[in-house]
């Protein structure tokens with residue numbers, strides 16, 4: 001039986017072609033096949049670096065079926081690379097099914113690390129990075145997006161999302177309404193490219209800034225959101241007030257329960273709202 005080949009998961013640049021690592025280039029030249037999210041898109045990158053290795057399409061619509069055939073070729077001894085249109089495969093990009101099926105078949109899978117927009121954004125954002133969460137793309141429709149933001153409102157780690165340029169402003173407006181004008185957010189746009197912009201500001205300010213400048217609503221972006229503040233011990237809620245909130249939460253949606261609890265107890269609505277979120281998420 002032939003010795004199985006290796007599947008290399010190769011990161012490609014997110015804008016600046018210089019970010020393709022020498023090791024990535026070596027692997028792309030050495031393998032017998034490159035599985036690419038979009039072969040025409042990747043042809044430009046491969047041509048630029050003089051890589052002549054054949055490519056095959058492996059994208060969201062064919063990945064499950066295609067993977068079985070690719071794994072057969074790996075098992076027969078071929079080495080293969082997996083790339084996406086930009087950055088690290090599998091990070092909001094195809095590749096999960098191929099990697100999983102390859103590993104299940106006992107094929108060696110090796111990462112060739114490189115650019116990744118969320119890590120690049122986080123590394124320059126100046127927000128706590130010791131613990132963080134990546135939420136991918138939020139749902140495109142307003143209702144789903146707002147529900148996800150609400151579920152994240154009490155998250156204490158820094159969290160990141162990818163957003164399409166034409167939805168950036170409405171996403172920022174929802175973040176502002178649901179997290180409050182003071183929450184710090186960093187917009188990391190066009191990373192590694194000519195118009196790279198990294199702007200950090202409280203949400204109220206950031207929304208106005210993006211609204212006033214249509215250029216900020218173009219290109220690719222990552223939003224890096226400061227985590228919710230940890231309630232200080234001295235700030236602990238009086239048990240009576242908490243009981244009021246608990247009872248109201250049994251009957252009402254979070255927003256109404258917090259508003260009513262604020263009227264009954266005289267405490268700040270936003271504080272009760274944040275606490276209510278931690279109890280319901």
Ligand code: SAM
Nearest residue numbers: 014087088092116117162163190191220221222
């Ligand atoms: N696999 C990629 C990675 O490793 O970052 C992400 C692919 S995902 C389909 C594309 C999204 O990543 C874009 O919509 C944007 O949110 C983000 N992105 C990609 N390149 C970027 C860049 N140069 N600057 C800022 N965000 C970028």
